[in-house]
Amino acid sequence: DAKTTQPPSMDCAEGRAANLPCNHSTISGNEYVYWYRQIHSQGPQYIIHGLKNNETNEMASLIITEDRKSSTLILPHATLRDTAVYYCIVKADSWGKLQFGAGTQVVVTP
Amino acid sequence: DAGVIQSPRHEVTEMGQEVTLRCKPISGHNSLFWYRQTMMRGLELLIYFNNNVPIDDSGMPEDRFSAKMPNASFSTLKIQPSEPRDSAVYFCASSGTGGGSTEKLFFGSGTQLSVL
Numbered sequence: 747d748a749k750t751t752q753p754p755s756m757d758c759a760e761g762r763a764a765n766l767p768c769n770h771s772t773i774s775g776n777e778y779v780y781w782y783r784q785i786h787s788q789g790p791q792y793i794i795h796g797l798k799n800n801e802t803n804e805m806a807s808l809i810i811t812e813d814r815k816s817s818t819l820i821l822p823h824a825t826l827r828d829t830a831v832y833y834c835i836v837k838a839d840s841w842g843k844l845q846f847g848a849g850t851q852v853v854v855t856p
Numbered sequence: 857d858a859g860v861i862q863s864p865r866h867e868v869t870e871m872g873q874e875v876t877l878r879c880k881p882i883s884g885h886n887s888l889f890w891y892r893q894t895m896m897r898g899l900e901l902l903i904y905f906n907n908n909v910p911i912d913d914s915g916m917p918e919d920r921f922s923a924k925m926p927n928a929s930f931s932t933l934k935i936q937p938s939e940p941r942d943s944a945v946y947f948c949a950s951s952g953t954g955g956g957s958t959e960k961l962f963f964g965s966g967t968q969l970s971v972l
Binding site for chain 2: 782784787788789790791792795843844845846847848
């Protein structure tokens with residue numbers, strides 16, 4: 747599975763949009779982009795995933811570039827409860843083996 | 857549904873003792889995963905099952921670790937004998953998509969293991 751690169755940390759003001767970048771320049775055609783987050787002391791939580799097209803759900807939006815070499819997770823209106831480590835994972839949608847990297851520590855401040 | 861249920865939430869034991877961690881996946885899910893998380897190594901996949909069959913155990917650190925899934929509603933991760941370096945948070949997760957795909961994992965609350 748392709749590796750991903752994320753900034754180690756970023757801050758965001760409460761109520762503002764948080765844009766989390768992820769680079770996956772070696773992604774293959776059959777690999778999906780997944781985003782999970784882990785709030786302190788809890789298990790990781792699925793956010794969203796996509797292949798080519800942009801995706802949106804009740805939690806976030808996922809923007810994937812046309813060449814699929816990078817993506818951005820958008821939290822439209824960040825709240826203090828969005829403070830967490832966010833993981834970007836690239837994986838072929840086959841036998842399940844989700845490997846987590848270091849992620850981005852997002853801190854939402856009042 | 858109550859989600860993925862892990863027990864115990866906390867376990868403190870002494871080096872050399874046997875430790876058994878338990879997991880009840882979400883009803884109807886056919887894939888189950890065991891992860892370990894430490895500050896140094898982050899989240900590591902230890903083993904995963906599909907339809908109760910171990911598919912990949914390449915992440916199991918050594919022979920002291922074993923995992924079983926006797927039925928669709930129960931799995932155990934056993935460490936025998938335990939060592940201080942096994943101290944970590946152990947997460948169980950399940951997913952319910954068909955075949956071998958993993959679209960969405962649901963994680964339990966984890967077991968905090970401390971080996972003294």
